[in-house]
Structures are given as C-alpha cells and as structure tokens.
Amino acid sequence: MKVRIKKSKGFKGTIKITSDKSISHRAVFIASLASGISEIENFLFAEDCITTLKCLEKLGVKLKIRSDKVTVQGKELYNFNEPYSILNAKNSGTTARFLIGILSGQNFFSIIDGDSSLRNRPMKRVVEPLRKMGAWIEGRNNSENLPIAIRGKELKGIKYKLPIPSAQLKSALIFAGLLSKDETEILEPIPSRDHTERLLSYFGAPIKKENGVIKVKGGNIFPSQKISVPGDFSSASFFITSALLIENSEIIIPDVGLNPTRTGFIRVLKRMGANIKINDERLLCNEPVGTISISPSSLIGTSIEQDEIPSLIDEIPLLMLLATQAKGKTTLKGASELRVKESDRLGVMAENLRKMGVEMEEKEDGFIIEGPQRLKGTRVSSRGDHRIAMTMAIAGLIAEGITEIEDFECYKISFPDFYRLLKNWQDE
Numbered sequence: 403m404k405v406r407i408k409k410s411k412g413f414k415g416t417i418k419i420t421s422d423k424s425i426s427h428r429a430v431f432i433a434s435l436a437s438g439i440s441e442i443e444n445f446l447f448a449e450d451c452i453t454t455l456k457c458l459e460k461l462g463v464k465l466k467i468r469s470d471k472v473t474v475q476g477k478e479l480y481n482f483n484e485p486y487s488i489l490n491a492k493n494s495g496t497t498a499r500f501l502i503g504i505l506s507g508q509n510f511f512s513i514i515d516g517d518s519s520l521r522n523r524p525m526k527r528v529v530e531p532l533r534k535m536g537a538w539i540e541g542r543n544n545s546e547n548l549p550i551a552i553r554g555k556e557l558k559g560i561k562y563k564l565p566i567p568s569a570q571l572k573s574a575l576i577f578a579g580l581l582s583k584d585e586t587e588i589l590e591p592i593p594s595r596d597h598t599e600r601l602l603s604y605f606g607a608p609i610k611k612e613n614g615v616i617k618v619k620g621g622n623i624f625p626s627q628k629i630s631v632p633g634d635f636s637s638a639s640f641f642i643t644s645a646l647l648i649e650n651s652e653i654i655i656p657d658v659g660l661n662p663t664r665t666g667f668i669r670v671l672k673r674m675g676a677n678i679k680i681n682d683e684r685l686l687c688n689e690p691v692g693t694i695s696i697s698p699s700s701l702i703g704t705s706i707e708q709d710e711i712p713s714l715i716d717e718i719p720l721l722m723l724l725a726t727q728a729k730g731k732t733t734l735k736g737a738s739e740l741r742v743k744e745s746d747r748l749g750v751m752a753e754n755l756r757k758m759g760v761e762m763e764e765k766e767d768g769f770i771i772e773g774p775q776r777l778k779g780t781r782v783s784s785r786g787d788h789r790i791a792m793t794m795a796i797a798g799l800i801a802e803g804i805t806e807i808e809d810f811e812c813y814k815i816s817f818p819d820f821y822r823l824l825k826n827w828q829d830e
C-alpha cells in the first residue's frame with residue numbers, strides 16, 4: 403500500500419489512542435504462566451500482539467476473544483504443550499525473545515522462526531544467559547539468528563548483569579527465572595521499560611527490585627488476574643509531534659500510559675520548549691496513566707545522552723524529525739541499538755529525511771541535526787518498518803507539497819488506528 407499525504411492545516415480535538423503494545427504482549431504471556439482464568443481488557447489487536455496470541459495457542463493456551471477482551475486459561479508455569487509445528491513470531495521481536503525465555507524451561511522441543519526482518523535481528527543476547535541457566539538452544543548463524551531450536555530443561559537461577567539495556571532481554575530472563583528451581587538476580591545498570599516487573603507484581607508473582615537488582619524466585623505458581631491495558635505512549639507520540647509542529651492544533655490524549663521508563667520523549671520535548679501538560683495522573687493495574695494536552699510550540703535544539711535512550715528508544719525517528727524543526731543543534735548519542743530494530747532506523751530515517759531536503763550528520767550511534775529546515779514532499783519508503791512509516795506520515799503533514807510513502811501498510815504492526823486518525827489532519 404502506498405499513501406499520499408499533503409501539508410496539514412492542523413487539528414483540534416481529543417484523540418483516543420489504541421492500547422499499549424508492550425503491555426498487551428506481557429499481559430497475555432503472564433496470564434498464560436499464571437494459574438486460573440485471567441481477563442485482559444483493552445487488549446491491542448495489532449499484528450504483533452495477534453502473533454503472540456497465535457504462538458500461545460500453538461502451545462496449548464486456551465484463549466477466548468470477545469471484542470477488545472481476551473480471556474486466558476493459565477498453564478501454571480510448566481504445563482504448556484509441545485507445539486506440533488514451528489512457532490512463527492513474524493515481525494515481533496518481543497514475541498520471539500519472550501518465547502525463547504519461556505520455552506527454555508518447558509520439558510519439550512520447539513522451533514521459533516520469524517519474517518525476513520526478524521531473522522536478521524540479534525538473538526544471542528538472550529541465548530547466552532539462558533544457556534548459563536542450563537538451557538539447550540541452537541540457532542542459525544552460531545545461534546545469533548532465527549530459526550532457533552530449543553530443547554527445554556530444568557533451569558537453575560543465575561546472577562546476571564545486563565550488558566545492554568533491553569527490556570526484551572530482561573523480560574526473557576525474568577520469565578526463565580520464574581521457571582527455574584531457585585532464585586535469579588538480574589542487575590540492570592541502565593533501566594529499561596519495567597512493564598514485566600510491574601505486571602508480575604500485580605499478579606502477585608515472586609519478584610522484587612532493590613538497588614537496581616531484580617530478584618525472581620522460581621517454581622512458585624501465582625494466581626490469575628483481571629487486567630486493563632492503558633493507551634500506548636509510543637503511538638501517542640506520533641500525534642504529540644504533529645500537534646507540536648502544526649499551527650492551529652490543540653489535542654488532548656486521555657488514558658495514555660505514562661510509565662517513566664517510557665516517557666523520556668516528554669522530558670526531552672520539555673527541554674526543547676514544548677507546551678505539554680499532564681493531568682488526571684493515576685495508577686491502572688500498577689501502571690501510571692494520565693491525560694496529555696499538547697499545543698504548537700517553538701522548539702530549540704537539545705542534546706540527548708546515552709542514559710536517556712532506553713526511555714525513548716521507539717521515539718528516536720520522531721526526535722530526528724523534530725530536530726529538523728527545532729532552532730539550533732540537536733544531537734543524540736548512544737543509540738546504536740536502533741540499527742538492529744525492525745529496520746536500521748538511523749540509516750533509513752537519514753535516507754528519507756535527506757530525500758526531503760534535510761542536511762544532517764548521521765553517526766554510528768546517533769545524529770547531529772541543525773534546524774530549522776524546510777521539508778519538501780517527495781517519495782520515501784518505510785522499508786517495512788511500522789515506526790518509520792508513521793514518522794514519515796507525520797513528516798508529510800509538515801512538508802511542502804505531497805509526500806508519497808511506499809510500503810505503508812506495516813503501520814498495522816503496532817497502531818492499527820493510525821491511518822484513520824491521520825485523516826483528522828488532512829482536510830478534504
């Protein structure tokens with residue numbers, strides 16, 4: 403699918419953002435590990451989360467789906483079934499890495515595969531510590547890439563310092579820790595999103611965090627729960643960006659997740675002079691949520707350092723776009739992880755922005771962009787990456803002329819309502 407986007411005259415209104423992708427994945431994985439029937443309200447029916455549901459069904463998890471609610475019959479940690487065929491994680495890194503953690507501790511054989519993007523993404527970061535726990539895992543390219551085969555074993559707890567601040571890696575180890583015969587300690591030097599820890603505590607599972615160390619006790623069956631998933635802050639960020647950059651805009655986004663391990667984008671935007679207000683803050687199933695109000699703002703450049711990266715990792719393509727519109731220099735460092743996401747996000751964004759007339763310096767782990775610069779509509783590609791497709795659509799709203807985006811359909815991976823909501827910003 404190809405879309406054509408023209409310069410926007412702004413939008414005023416309330417936007418209902420779809421549910422959080424990270425929390426939807428975790429809700430259904432954790433409910434599958436629990437004992438009894440869990441109910442998940444406001445589950446995100448986006449392609450990645452549907453992929454997780456299908457893989458869990460192949461592992462014998464009984465699911466019932468009614469409108470936006472998923473009911474899950476838990477497998478009490480160990481009672482998953484050996485899958486009859488390969489588990490296809492498609493485009494979803496979260497699905498693949500969480501599965502590797504859980505299947506390492508199940509007493510059967512399984513194989514995980516994915517699409518061409520996921521087959522190129524690193525898996526050894528998960529495989530190595532799991533082997534230390536006693537797992538038998540072998541995969542393509544010396545176990546760096548999918549397909550990966552697992553012969554489940556009884557796992558033992560380890561003490562492990564995370565070499566990279568990845569929430570997918572951390573969560574895979576937490577899940578394996580729940581299945582192990584003793585205690586696992588995970589030292590997290592730079593914190594990444596903590597939805598797994600929060601949701602497991604909400605379920606009453608044996609997990610605690612003290613001084614940057616996460617401790618998980620293995621072998622303890624925990625009960626089912628009723629969960630409601632908040633709005634996705636990363637999805638909201640696309641329209642936060644358009645409201646900041648387009649005159650005559652004013653938007654309100656209610657019921658959106660505001661977990662501080664996810665909202666580094668707001669902290670950076672406030673430094674850049676953005677007019678963002680937060681109201682009605684509260685906890686929903688142990689997750690901070692609230693209402694965000696945004697209006698157009700004159701932005702100034704800033705520097706974004708390595709420690710901030712995990713809390714805004716998925717918003718970096720948008721920060722590149724914002725940097726082109728801010729006055730002065732914006733620099734970002736320490737984000738080489740971005741090169742191993744669904745696409746090489748630094749490279750693809752630099753290529754697309756340059757096509758739109760932007761002058762910028764691309765670094766191995768970041769960028770330097772001096773603004774403000776005018777964007778010219780032209781033809782760009784998402785390279786099959788959902789966050790690039792949506793960022794370029796927002797770029798199209800501020801560019802002169804028409805922006806054509808190839809391979810646009812992938813927005814459905816994380817934000818199936820995006821295209822419908824984007825039309826608010828295009829007058830007839």
Ligand code: S3P
Pocket residue numbers: 423424495496567568569570571573594595715716739
């Ligand atoms: C995610 C963690 C992040 C993020 C991804 C979702 C998660 O990946 O980029 O979109 O749900 O745990 P990494 O853990 O690889 O940094």
